[in-house]
Every structure is written in C-alpha cells, then in structure tokens.
Amino acid sequence: MVSKPDPKGTPRAASRRDFLKTGLMGGAAIAAGAGAAKAGGDPLITEIQDWNRYLGEGVDAAPYGTPSEFEAHVVRRNVPWLTADPVSSINFTPLHELDGIITPNGLCFERHHGGTAIINPADHRLMINGLVDTPLVFTMEDLKRFPRENRAYFLECAANGGMEWKGAQLNGCQFTHGMIHCVVYTGVPLRYLLEEAGVKTNGKWLLAEGADASAMTRSIPMEKALDDCLVAFKMNGEALRAEQGYPLRLCVPGWEGNMWVKWLRRLEVGDQPWHQREETSKYTDLLAEGKARRHTWVMDVKSVITNPSPQAPVTHGKGPLVISGLAWSGGGTIKRVDVSIDGGRNWREARIDGPSLPKALHRFYLDINWDGSDLLLQSRAIDDQGLVQPSKDQLRAARGGNSIYHNNGIQTWHVNTDGVVENVEVS
Amino acid sequence: MLKFPKSAAIAALALAVCASPALAEGDADAGKKVFNKCKACHTVGDGAKHRVGPHLNDVFGRTAGTAEGYKYSKAMIAAGEGGLVWDDATMAEYLANPKAMIKGTKMAFAGLKEDADVANVSAYLKSFAAEPAEEPAAAEDAAVETEDAEVETAAATTEDTAEPGAAEMTFEASKGAFGLGRVATVEEITAWDIDIRPDGAGLPVGKGTVADGEPIFTDYCAVCHGDFGEGAGRWPVLAGGHDTLTKERPEKTIGSYWPYLSTVFDYVRRTMPFGDARSLSDDDVYALTAYLLYLNDVVEDEDFELSNENFTSIRLPNEENFFDDNRMSEPHYAQGVEPCMSDCKPGPVEITARAQVLDVTPEGEGDENAGGGID
Numbered sequence: 001m002v003s004k005p006d007p008k009g010t011p012r013a014a015s016r017r018d019f020l021k022t023g024l025m026g027g028a029a030i031a032a033g034a035g036a037a038k039a040g041g042d043p044l045i046t047e048i049q050d051w052n053r054y055l056g057e058g059v060d061a062a063p064y065g066t067p068s069e070f071e072a073h074v075v076r077r078n079v080p081w082l083t084a085d086p087v088s089s090i091n092f093t094p095l096h097e098l099d100g101i102i103t104p105n106g107l108c109f110e111r112h113h114g115g116t117a118i119i120n121p122a123d124h125r126l127m128i129n130g131l132v133d134t135p136l137v138f139t140m141e142d143l144k145r146f147p148r149e150n151r152a153y154f155l156e157c158a159a160n161g162g163m164e165w166k167g168a169q170l171n172g173c174q175f176t177h178g179m180i181h182c183v184v185y186t187g188v189p190l191r192y193l194l195e196e197a198g199v200k201t202n203g204k205w206l207l208a209e210g211a212d213a214s215a216m217t218r219s220i221p222m223e224k225a226l227d228d229c230l231v232a233f234k235m236n237g238e239a240l241r242a243e244q245g246y247p248l249r250l251c252v253p254g255w256e257g258n259m260w261v262k263w264l265r266r267l268e269v270g271d272q273p274w275h276q277r278e279e280t281s282k283y284t285d286l287l288a289e290g291k292a293r294r295h296t297w298v299m300d301v302k303s304v305i306t307n308p309s310p311q312a313p314v315t316h317g318k319g320p321l322v323i324s325g326l327a328w329s330g331g332g333t334i335k336r337v338d339v340s341i342d343g344g345r346n347w348r349e350a351r352i353d354g355p356s357l358p359k360a361l362h363r364f365y366l367d368i369n370w371d372g373s374d375l376l377l378q379s380r381a382i383d384d385q386g387l388v389q390p391s392k393d394q395l396r397a398a399r400g401g402n403s404i405y406h407n408n409g410i411q412t413w414h415v416n417t418d419g420v421v422e423n424v425e426v427s
Numbered sequence: 428m429l430k431f432p433k434s435a436a437i438a439a440l441a442l443a444v445c446a447s448p449a450l451a452e453g454d455a456d457a458g459k460k461v462f463n464k465c466k467a468c469h470t471v472g473d474g475a476k477h478r479v480g481p482h483l484n485d486v487f488g489r490t491a492g493t494a495e496g497y498k499y500s501k502a503m504i505a506a507g508e509g510g511l512v513w514d515d516a517t518m519a520e521y522l523a524n525p526k527a528m529i530k531g532t533k534m535a536f537a538g539l540k541e542d543a544d545v546a547n548v549s550a551y552l553k554s555f556a557a558e559p560a561e562e563p564a565a566a567e568d569a570a571v572e573t574e575d576a577e578v579e580t581a582a583a584t585t586e587d588t589a590e591p592g593a594a595e596m597t598f599e600a601s602k603g604a605f606g607l608g609r610v611a612t613v614e615e616i617t618a619w620d621i622d623i624r625p626d627g628a629g630l631p632v633g634k635g636t637v638a639d640g641e642p643i644f645t646d647y648c649a650v651c652h653g654d655f656g657e658g659a660g661r662w663p664v665l666a667g668g669h670d671t672l673t674k675e676r677p678e679k680t681i682g683s684y685w686p687y688l689s690t691v692f693d694y695v696r697r698t699m700p701f702g703d704a705r706s707l708s709d710d711d712v713y714a715l716t717a718y719l720l721y722l723n724d725v726v727e728d729e730d731f732e733l734s735n736e737n738f739t740s741i742r743l744p745n746e747e748n749f750f751d752d753n754r755m756s757e758p759h760y761a762q763g764v765e766p767c768m769s770d771c772k773p774g775p776v777e778i779t780a781r782a783q784v785l786d787v788t789p790e791g792e793g794d795e796n797a798g799g800g801i802d
Contacts, residue, residue: 079789084651084661087702114698127611129620134602135611142607167780171788196603207622213704215697217622266619274624277694281685284749290672292684296752310782338766343776347768376776380766388766390759398757402677406754414778423782427772 073097076109079175082163087115088214090157092178095304095326096312101354101361102152103181105236110243111157111179113278114214117263121247124211126193126231130269133198140233140247146188149230151253152360154328156180156299158256158283161407164392168412168423171310176411176423180328182361185251187232190225193267203269207276208250211265218259219273220252224297228253228359231264254330254359255297256405258283288400299330300408301389303337303364303381314419318372325350327362329383336382337364343376343412343426344391350379358384375415376426392425453543458551461544471555480534484555486513491529502531518552519545533703623693627739630692634734635714637721641729643711644718647700656680656722666722672745682723686746688738692716 040046067074076091083089093109110116121140129135157179163169170176194206199222206225210216220229230251233240240246245262252259258278273279273295285293305325308314314321323341327334333356338347350364364379381389392409414424462471475482481497492499492507506529511517521528522545524538539545599610623629645654653659656666668678677684681691696712698704707715717733720726720741733741754760782788 077789079787081787082661114701114704127615127619129611129616135616136601136603136608137598137611137615138608145607146605168782169787171782175788192605196601196605196608198603209619209622213698213702215704217693217697268620268622270624272624272626274622274693275687275690276622277690280687280690280749281679281681286672286677286679286684288673291748291750292672293752293754294749296754298752298754300754310788338768343772345770345772345776347766347771376778382766386763387760390757394759398759401675402672414781424778425780427777427779 071097074107076107076178077174079163079170088113090159090179092174093181094174094311095178095180095306096173096309098306099324099363101182101326101357101363102236103183103361105183105238105241105244108155108181108183108235108241108244109157109179111257112212112214112243112262113216114212116243117210117212118242119211119247119263124247124263124265126248126264127266128193128197128269129266130207131200131203131271132194132269133200136193136197138193143188143193143231143233143248146192148186149189150184150186151228151230151251152182152184152355152357153251153253154180154182154299154359154361155251155257155260156302156328156330158258158296158299158405161409162404164409164423165396165403165407166401168425171423173304173306173309173411174311177304177306177326179257180326180361182328183235184237185230185232186234186237187230187251190229190231190250190267191227193231194225194269197269199269202271205270205273207266207268207270207274208259208261208264209266209268210245210261211263216258216261216278217274217276218261218278219276220259222269224252224255252297254299254332256283256299259297283405285399285405286402288402296406299328300406301327301329301331301334301381301383301387302408303327303334303379303389304411305339305377305379305413308377308415308419308421309413310421310423313421314370314415317419318370321368321370323350323366323368323377325364325379327352327364327379327381328360329381329385329387330359331387332358332384334362334381335384335386337362338380338382339364339366340378340380341368341375344378344380344410347380372417374417375413376424377413377415378410380410453546453548453550455547455550455554457543458547458549461539461548462551471552475555483552485557487515487518487549487553487556489513491517500529500531500533502529503533515549518549522548533706621693621696623689623696625687625689625739627689627735630689630735630738631709632735633709633713634732634736635710635712635717636732637714637717637726637729639710639714640716640718640721643707643715647707648715651701656719665719669724669744672748680723681719682725682744684745685743686749688716688720688741688743691719692738 074094074097076093078086078089078091090111091109093103093107098104098107124140126138126143127135128138160179161176164176204222206220206222208218208220230253231248232251233248235241235244240249245260245264248264250259250261250264279294283296285296287293303325305323306312307322307324323339325337325339327337334352337350337352339350340347348366350366352362352364354363356362362381389408389410392407395403395407395409412424412426414422416422462469469480469483470476471483475484477494477497481494481499486494489512490507491511491513492504513521519542522539525532525534527538539548598612600606601608601610621629644652651659651662652665656664658664664678664680666680666682668680668683671678671683679685685691692712695715696705696707696709699715700706713733713735717726717731720733721729721731725741725743
C-alpha cells in the first residue's frame with residue numbers, strides 16, 4: 001500500500017515498548033496454541049479449569065461492581081509534563097480500549113482547575129441572579145422536581161489534540177484524542193430554571209459559576225442557554241462522579257468542555273459577556289499574525305481511528321482486520337466517515353454502527369482484509385451541515401503554528417508490517 | 428413564606444432543646460452545628476486528617492502550630508514557640524477574630540461573632556480529646572432519649588427556642604410557574620456574586636498601591652509565579668512576553684496577551700492564593716493587581732494606587748487584538764466542496780514526521796518537557 005517504507009526502519013522506543021505488550025498478550029496466546037496442538041487439543045478445553053471446578057464469589061462480594069481484574073490496565077492516564085500540578089491538570093480517556101459510543105463513568109477524562117470539590121448534595125445550592133425578575137435559590141431536592149430529559153452528548157476539551165498542533169508528538173489516541181467522553185445525562189433543561197426566575201429582556205448573557213476552589217466561570221450567550229443546555233445530576237443513570245461535578249453540572253451540548261461548569265452553584269444573567277480568565281487568557285485561539293479568536297465555542301467536526309492505534313497494535317497478523325473509530329461534531333450528527341489506508345490518497349466510506357445522535361459520539365467501522373503491508377490509516381468525518389474534517393496542514397495554513405485549541409485535523413497512524421502502530425504525519 | 432428545609436428545622440430544634448441546659452458551659456451538640464462552618468478546611472473525629480487546615484483532634488492543650496504533618500504558617504509556628512497553648516481563653520480569642528490574634532495565619536475564616544458559638548464549638552472540639560473532659564456517653568444517651576419528644580413538640584416550640592441559622596431562616600417562595608426554589612436574599616447574592624466585568628461592573632470599593640502589593644505577592648504568589656511573575660516550573664508566567672505572540676514560543680502574560688484588567692482582579696479574588704481562595708481582602712486584591720501592572724510595565728510608579736475609582740482607566744496593551752469566532756470563513760470550511768475519494772494526492776504518500784522522534788509519551792522514560800501544551 002505504502003510505496004516507500006520509513007528509511008530509518010522501526011524506531012527503537014516503539015519496538016521495545018510495543019514488543020513487550022505484544023509479547024505478553026499475542027505472544028503468549030500463540031505459544032499456548034502451539035503446545036495444545038501437540039497434545040491433541042487446547043488444554044484450556046481438554047483440561048478442567050479452576051473456574052470450572054471451584055465456586056466463585058457470591059453476590060455482594062462487590063456491592064458496587066468493578067471491572068474484571070483482567071481489565072486493570074484500562075484506566076485514565078495523565079501526561080505529567082503537561083501541567084504544574086495534578087490539582088490543575090487533565091487526564092485522558094482510554095479510547096483504544098472502548099467500543100460503542102458511551103464512555104463508562106470511571107473512564108471519563110478529568111479536567112480540574114482547583115482539584116475535585118467534595119460536596120454533600122444536602123449542602124449544595126444553585127442560585128440564579130442578575131437580570132431576572134426574581135433571584136432564586138434551589139436545593140438539589142428542588143431541582144429534582146422539575147421535568148427531566150435524558151440526552152447523550154459528547155464532551156470534548158477544546159485543548160484535545162493541542163499537544164499535536166506543532167507536529168506528531170504523543171504515541172496513542174488516548175493522549176492525542178482522549179480529552180473526550182460521551183455519556184447519557186439526566187437533568188433539567190436550563191430554560192425551565194431561567195423561566196422560573198424570569199429573564200429580563202436585556203438578559204443576553206449567562207455566567208455559569210462552579211463551587212470548587214477555582215470558582216470556574218464562563219459566559220454563555222442566552223440563545224444557547226435557552227436552546228439545549230441541561231443542568232444535569234446523573235450520568236449514565238447514576239449520580240455524577242465527584243470528578244465530573246457531583247452533585248450538579250452544566251451541559252452545553254456541542255460546545256467546548258470548559259463551559260460545562262462542574263459543581264454548578266450560580267447562574268447570573270447579564271447584558272454582556274464577563275470576559276473571565278477562561279475566555280480571555282485561556283480558550284482563545286492565537287493566530288499567525290498575533291491576533292486571537294475568542295468565543296470559539298463550537299467543537300469542530302472530527303474523527304479518529306481508535307483501533308488499531310499505537311497503544312492497540314495489530315497482534316493477529318494479516319487477514320481480517322477491524323478498523324474502528326469515533327466521529328463527532330458540535331454541529332449535530334455525523335453524516336459520513338471516510339477511511340483511507342494509504343495516507344489519504346484513496347478513501348472509502350466506513351460503516352456507522354449504533355445510534356446516530358446529535359452532538360454525541362458516533363462509532364464507525366471499516367472491515368478489511370489486511371495483506372500485511374504497511375498502512376497509513378486516516379479517518380475523515382463529514383457532519384450533517386456538510387462540514388468536512390480538515391487536514392492538519394489545512395489548519396496550520398489557516399491559523400499558523402501557535403494555536404492550541406480546536407485541533408480537529410485528520411490523524412494518521414502508520415501500521416508497519418509487524419502490526420506496530422505509530423503516530424505520524426504524512427505528505 | 429416557607430420554612431426550609433423542614434427536616435433540617437426539626438433537627439436544629441432537637442439540638443437547640445438539648446443545648447439549653449448547658450449553654451453557659453458550651454454545648455457539644457450545638458457546637459457540632461457551628462463546626463459546619465469549619466468543615467471546609469478542618470476535620471475532627473475518627474480518621475480525621477489534615478486538609479486545608481490541620482485536623483483538630485486533641486487540639487485543646489496542644490501548643491499552637493504543632494500538629495504533626497501539617498504545614499503551618501510561619502506566624503502560627505512562631506506563636507507556638509512563643510508559648511501559645513490552646514485553652515478556653517486562647518481558643519475563644521482566636522475564633523472570634525483569627526487574623527487579629529495571629530497576623531499571618533493561613534486560616535481564612537473571618538471569625539465567630541457569637542460568644543455562644545465559640546463556647547459551643549469549643550465544647551464540641553473537646554469531645555474529641557484523647558481523655559474526654561466530660562462524659563460523652565451520657566450526652567449521647569440524652570440526645571437519643573430526647574429525640575422523639577422533640578419531633579412531637581416541634582410545631583409548638585420552633586419559633587422561640589431555635590438558634591439562628593439557615594435552618595431557622597424564613598425565605599420567600601418562588602413565584603415562578605413551578606413554584607420551586609425560593610427567593611435569594613440580598614446577603615446571599617452579595618456573598619456569591621463577586622464577578623467583575625471590563626466596564627468595572629462588580630468592583631468593590633477599595634484601593635491598594637504597587638508598594639502594598641509587593642510584599643503580598645512575595646508571601647502568597649511568588650512560590651508558584653516567581654518573584655517577578657516569571658513563573659516557577661510550569662506554573663503560569665504572569666509578566667513579560669512582550670512582542671512574542673508571533674514568535675515560535677509565544678509567552679501569553681497579563682501584559683502581552685490578556686485583554687482586560689478586570690479579569691486579573693476577578694480571578695485573583697475568586698481563586699488566589701491557589702488552595703486558599705477568598706482569603707485576601709479587597710484592598711489586598713487591588714494592591715496585587717497594581718503590582719501585576721507594575722511587573723508588566725503598564726504602570727511604572729511604585730506609588731501608583733489602583734482603586735475602584737481609577738480601575739477602568741487602565742487598559743491592557745493587547746485589548747484590541749481579539750475578535751469573535753470566524754472559523755467558518757477559513758478556506759477548508761468556506762469552500763464547502765465534496766471531498767475527494769480517489770487519487771487525491773499526486774503520488775504515493777510519504778511519512779514526514781513521527782511521534783517517536785520526540786518520545787514524550789508517558790510509560791517510557793521520556794517524561795521531559797516537550798513542545799506544545801494544553802495552556
């Protein structure tokens with residue numbers, strides 16, 4: 001497929017790190033299989049196994065269940081050099097270990113600006129003040145008496161992929177694309193709460209504020225607040241996780257994750273934006289000429305192949321290969337995903353499987369018969385507004401080299417003949 | 428009008444009735460409620476650990492600044508070395524006005540206004556001594572015995588026996604369509620609504636000079652931000668960076684990048700010092716903001732005084748260089764063409780860059796700083 005293999009051969013670090021993984025998983029399976037053939041059958045079948053003979057644990061061994069011990073490696077991971085201290089930092093969702101469109105609660109990436117606030121829901125209050133007829137205070141009990149909605153939404157940090165802006169840097173889609181998750185939220189439409197307080201006619205903006213030690217604040221235009229925002233208290237059916245804003249968070253569907261204020265305690269209505277720290281010094285997009293875009297709220301049309309990827313190499317050799325990935329757009333649904341195996345020279349349409357919901361993750365597959373040669377895998381999403389995911393070079397041409405946020409460029413993975421995968425950029 | 432929340436009102440009443448016989452000495456059960464004000468920072472009881480403040484087990488009789496493993500302010504350590512031991516008198520003085528008694532204490536708490544609250548919370552803390560001075564078992568029994576009675580008599584006695592507090596405050600009901608929630612009081616809005624806008628809306632009355640700000644910055648800020656705002660480690664750089672926005676490694680500081688001074692005041696007041704938010708006075712924040720202007724060469728006089736009067740006259744150099752989102756005008760979006768499906772590149776595709784060259788992915792040895800970041 002790829003005419004010219006890398007002249008330097010397989011990089012040293014990749015081969016060592018990935019060989020270990022391959023050796024532990026694929027290698028062990030092959031060895032067992034070979035031994036079994038000599039004995040006339042796979043001992044896992046011909047011999048009675050412990051789990052087949054002895055009783056397992058009864059119910060209530062784990063009143064709140066945990067993943068199988070064999071999945072212990074499926075965890076969020078941090079990139080220590082990125083930030084000064086874990087209390088104001090980020091970790092990453094292990095996208096390469098997941099399938100479907102819903103992220104398990106314990107694997108949703110975390111981003112805090114002042115650590116995880118621990119709040120007893122009985123002590124939590126939500127205030128609405130500013131340009132309203134009546135400033136109000138709600139308890140959690142009050143909020144649960146409003147009509148509720150259930151909606152699946154992705155939440156993506158605007159900085160997702162920010163470390164890749166200048167070039168390929170991190171080897172794994174967990175790190176290049178893992179500042180995203182998608183869960184089903186249960187909550188109250190924000191407009192019900194605003195209507196309860198009565199927004200004055202000059203109330204054009206909303207300031208959302210968190211109760212944590214960073215007292216996170218963002219300005220949101222009233223049009224969006226009254227459209228599809230939710231004040232959520234459940235994720236995937238259970239209470240929000242502490243690190244996701246328990247007991248209450250704001251959902252701002254399709255817009256950058258920083259606006260989804262966690263530990264939501266206050267909503268102030270005003271007639272102009274507040275220009276808070278996270279919408280001036282941060283979350284603004286510095287362009288080549290030194291000027292910066294602000295209020296870049298919508299998350300762009302984007303996709304990534306999650307398998308194979310650097311942390312999930314191909315261990316089974318040539319033959320049937322499932323290429324799988326995620327696509328999303330803050331504008332709505334994903335209309336189509338194209339996949340290339342030759343670095344973007346030729347494309348074919350992938351198969352979207354599972355629900356196609358607006359502002360939610362979409363799962364796509366391309367099932368190929370791998371001939372064992374080098375692959376340069378890419379995916380390209382197209383949303384229901386017709387917007388096409390751009391290449392990294394197109395983004396750099398438009399914005400220069402100093403942007404951080406809103407990197408939705410097409411990702412390339414190089415799969416070598418051994419199935420080892422590396423993050424690369426291509427011509 | 429509504430009482431709110433009902434269950435809390437009953438519980439508070441139960442406490443109040445228990446408290447009345449022993450009020451003069453301080454009542455541990457009433458003190459437990461007062462301690463709610465302290466719980467954001469302090470823990471007490473089984474498994475208590477240091478949090479923002481030290482754990483308070485055995486605090487009575489302890490020399491100030493000596494709980495093992497807690498990082499005290501210099502002022503508190505000095506007080507202990509000077510012979511301060513926590514007893515009824517010293518604790519009462521401290522809790523009434525912490526910063527007046529120990530200037531430089533890390534404790535941000537403003538103080539307890541009611542003598543009864545001081546006595547009660549002291550009694551509560553004494554109940555977590557290694558050798559309790561009173562008989563906690565008897566007190567517990569009493570609480571259990573009286574529980575039922577209080578619930579039965581709640582309606583009759585609520586109004587005249589309860590201690591003041593949220594549980595006993597009365598609020599106006601919402602008049603909205605659902606009638607849910609209740610009207611926020613002026614005091615509540617004042618307590619939480621501290622945001623500042625570029626037009627000066629929200630600025631509190633106050634003032635501070637560059638010279639006032641310098642020692643505050645040195646004491647509270649320099650540990651992370653450096654003595655001159657140059658930043659320590661990966662903590663934010665606050666000053667410098669002029670003319671770097673078009674360079675390869677732009678330095679986005681208050682002086683080089685931030686559009687509005689109001690953002691500095693707002694953010695410092697709501698978040699700083701990091702880990703002890705809301706502990707600075709408004710004058711302190713004015714002084715720090717003035718000092719940050721000085722570090723960024725926006726003002727050059729050490730006697731410059733920033734106040735709510737002259738605040739909006741100060742403009743930051745980069746204000747004009749921000750504009751609203753226009754991504755849809757970028758060529759890759761604006762063209763709106765159907766994407767190419769075959770022979771889209773002239774020849775075979777080649778690899779031009781590889782992540783392994785940098786090798787900064789965690790799990791390897793390469794945890795050194797790399798280019799790029801999340802800002």
